[in-house]
Amino acid sequence: MEHPSHSPKSKNKILQFLIYIRDRFDLEEGKEDELETIEYIRKNVEFKGANLWILIFAIFVASIGLNVNSTAVIIGAMLISPLMGPIMGIGMAAGINDFELLKRSLRNLGVAVFISILTSSIYFYFTPLDNAQSELLARTEPTIWDVLIALFGGLAGIVAGSRKEKSNAIPGVAIATALMPPLCTAGYGLATMNLYYFFGAFYLFFINSVFISLSTYLIVRFMKYPKKEFLDQKKEKRVQTYITIFTILTIVPSVYLAYGIVVRTLWQEQARRYVEVEMKFPKTQVLNSEADFSKEPRLIQVNLIGEELDAEMLEIIKGKATDYGLDQTEVIINQSGNGSTDFNVLRSDILKDLYERNEQVINDKNQRIALLESEVANYAQVRALGGEIAKEAKINHPGLQKFTLNRSLVTDLQSQKADTLLLAYAEFQPKPSKTESDKLVQWLKLRTKSDTVALILY
Template sequence: MTEPKARKKNKNQFIRFLLYIGDRFDLHEGKEDELETIEYVRKNVEFKGANLWILIFAILVASVGLNVNSTAVIIGAMLISPLMGPIMGIGMAAGINDFELLKRSLRNLAVAVFIAILTSSIYFAFTPLDDAQSELLARTEPTIWDVLIALFGGLAGIIAGSRKEKSNAIPGVAIATALMPPLCTAGYGLATMNPYYFLGAFYLFFINSVFISLSTYLIVRFMKYPKKEFMDNKQEKRVQTYITIFTILTIVPSVYLAYGIVVRSFWEEQAKTFVQSEMIFPKTQVLSSEFTYYSDPRVIKINLIGEVLADESIESLREKVKIQGFDNTQLQINQSGSRGTDMNILRSEILKDLYERNEMLIQNKDEKIAILEAEVANYSQVRALGNEIAQEAKINHPSLKKFTLNRSLVSNLDSKTTDTLLVAYAEFTKKPSAADTNKLLTWLKLRTKSDTVALILQ
């Protein structure tokens, strides 16, 4: 084969490969009619009647889940929440230049957010459990992962919504993007008069909402959904101008905020790595560490316990902070026994550490006690059952003189495992026949509901 023919063949194979890949990733395959999809999104925008009551009950369920620190309950609340509707409606409206849909979506989203925060605030104002659990604290500050989840989740949601056959992707997006818990956390912050919790949680909800709307907008534009037509060209241009201004005013600050989240996340990861790799000493231990990004300068605060580090070692660590590229960052080290150390902080950190360790030990002991109590209850049950079975066995076998029933541990020497075995001991005045022995053994298995019973005859 000549070189031009070989090159042409390779080119054709490459083109076929590209066409195959394009066909695999074609979003128009199985796509619902655009007008049907727009109507589907439009219907889910409205918040009144049943939708509003569902939202209230979902918020209460999520609040209870955050209150008792139950992940399963929170997931259930997110599944029944209708919050995705107006958020996707905003992105759809921006994509097809539908100013009326945009206003409806914003209005309904505002109503939903107000009702959600009000409901959760009322709940947290009256609940007797007022401690902030880990599930609640996790919603007080967005991270880079929250931004990515909202973006990719929104893309999955609008693509699933544009299909003829609706999948379970939209409920999955509602769970992944976690719109409900931040609003409940904002309500908790309002009820406890904690502005940090309120603003942090609302910030997380805002970031999630904007990036879900942005994902919807991008897919709608990419798939070339039909834009709303206007009889008046001037009105069309005016609407397009309003949509453009709204989009810019929403997206630009959100991208800036998201960039800030990314920078903060990288700084915190770098700070954690620094502590893990550099703060290693033979007779000194890191008791706790705290990272404060939003301060001037930023602070890496370390509490040490053990042998006091020399000033030279501390200065060396501070130099390493500068060398490793920490911008505008100060290293603060508190040592037990050193001058200027806030002993109250160290004391509280030590007590906290001891409490957490003791709590873990208590939990392990509680588990062991529960297992032992179950074993004791099992043995008591077997002992009580043994007396009943002995009386019944005497009726079937008059020559039975003594009988006992118990569970024993059996060690398997080959597999090096242990198991429990039900053992019955029977003593007769007259040795029973083989048929009577089999009859007794079969009856014991049925009576005790055990697959295996070891029968010892005397």
């Protein structure tokens, strides 16, 4: 007897499901002609004329965004930027064995990088805002996430570029892979002579560029784009050799560097977890911690404040580092009372910082108090004058029955601005003429030394 799962009906359903899945993920549907896609990428490789000016303006916008720490401005600059063209051109050229396109792409990428760094260096050299903001500092050291974003972003970019209907994926890839901010940060490093920022940011740009090119190369090979043909077989083999050497020289070091980034990222995450989990105490707190992967051996330094821990407890905590894969890592724990010079300096810096912050808060509060006191004094002065002015006004206007004077905040709905206005309320019996009311207003302006007085009559 045939097993139910092996019945023709079951096999047919499985086959239909597999066909459905294949159709869902079929890259052939909606694909542009290969030669059209190659030409589309070839056109976007060149950096001259309008493209070059757009790049310069985009670099200025991105540099300003990094300078003032505005994420929205940085995103806008990445949308404008045409940097993706030559990077995808490199991957396309390697995939179809087009050595001429490869040389053009590399040459134009070099021009774009040079112009970008030069432009951002000029901006950061002259800008009065020379502090490194968080958006800028985030581009000085690549992580595993940057590698993955560049790889998957590049895959999305070349797939979108190979469609008949061009989508907004390529601008999205430019934003996700963040090619411009690292170049601007490299320019900042050059302008301030900070080589750590320069090389760190340029390293991030290099990694992003290589993995975008790699993803383009993989998709071009996967979709079997036609390779460039040569009449001379020797020349074809020579070109293929050049392309292969270039690909190996680019990809192998990049993969090695990416592996180093993965190791460092995992170590930093384990170091963070180690401090977070193992250094929780009832009467002692972690003031701050620093994990340095670059030192040999690797170093975790923690500063504690509160009740001191005994030597035995400290040794137990240090021994637990191996449970987190931190075998070749030195753990240094400074306590508030252990006489550590570094910690005393740190404590001094913290106290200084707290003092400066509190001083600023006090100054702000003093300014607010002074402003409020001024406002209260003005209101008190008006109230004090109100009684005197009412008696004087009664002499000049016998029909005046009730009178009050006060300051009021009035908002102009057209300009959306608020201003303080002197407001007078008067009851007459009988109702005064226009001449009498105008006379009262002019007298109030003179008496109160105000430019404007609003009079409400009843």
